[in-house]
Amino acid sequence: AGARGGALQSWSLAGYWQPARPGWRPAISAGWGVDRFAFTSLPVAGLTGVTTASWSVGLSWVDALGPGNSVMAAMGAPAHVTRLEGLDGLAVDDSGLAFEVATRIQLSDVFSLTPAVFWLTRPRGAMGTTASLSEALGPGDAGGGSLRVWGALVRGTLRF
Numbered sequence: 001a002g003a004r005g006g007a008l009q010s011w012s013l014a015g016y017w018q019p020a021r022p023g024w025r026p027a028i029s030a031g032w033g034v035d036r037f038a039f040t041s042l043p044v045a046g047l048t049g050v051t052t053a054s055w056s057v058g059l060s061w062v063d064a065l066g067p068g069n070s071v072m073a074a075m076g077a078p079a080h081v082t083r084l085e086g087l088d089g090l091a092v093d094d095s096g097l098a099f100e101v102a103t104r105i106q107l108s109d110v111f112s113l114t115p116a117v118f119w120l121t122r123p124r125g126a127m128g129t130t131a132s133l134s135e136a137l138g139p140g141d142a143g144g145g146s147l148r149v150w151g152a153l154v155r156g157t158l159r160f
Contacts, residue, residue: 005039005040005041006038006041007037007040008035008036008037009035009036009037009038010033010034010035010036011033011035012031012032012033012034013031013032013033014029014031014032015030015031016028016029017029022061022062022063022064026059026060026061027059027061028057029057029060030057030058031054031055031056031076032053032055033055033079034051034052035051035052035053035079036049036050036051037049037051038085047086048085049083049084049085049086050081050083050084050085051082051084051085052079052080052081053080053082054076054077054078054079054080055077056075056076057075057076058074058076059072059073059074060072065103065105067106068106068112069104069105069106070104071102072101072102072103072104073100073101075097075100076098077095077097078096078098078120080095080096081094082095095122096121096122096123097121097122098118098119098121099118099119100116100117100118100119101117101118102115103115103116110158110159110160111157111158112156112157113154113155113156113157114154114155114156114157115152115153115154116152116154117152118150118151119148120148120149120151121148
């Protein structure tokens with residue numbers, strides 16, 4: 001145990017549904033979570049606790065472009081601060097959204113490629129528009145910007 005102790009409480013709920021046969025109906029997945037960390041021995045930067053939340057919804061069309069191929073789309077809010085305990089009167093808006101579209105292309109019995117494109121509306125959360133913690137965690141979007149980010153990746157999978 002270190003000099004700073006704490007207690008973590010986490011709650012989550014997730015579900016998944018898949019149609020009996022591939023077709024135009026997608027498989028659906030969804031999840032939601034909340035984490036609360038309480039500092040039990042010493043406050044950190046004047047805080048006695050932090051609460052974060054996250055959620056996601058995804059759709060997946062299996063065999064959409066032929067056997068073994070799939071198309072996927074998802075959106076959600078990555079873990080973001082929703083409450084700071086110990087800083088009275090400070091509203092927190094650290095949320096952002098993530099969107100992703102991907103497709104798995106089965107090139108052979110053992111190899112597939114999965115290209116994906118994603119967009120993050122606020123990748124640095126509240127710190128996206130300012131380096132000042134008090135400005136960033138205040139109400140609204142300080143400075144009016146949000147530092148949006150586009151990204152892409154390609155994953156290769158070899159199964160043997």
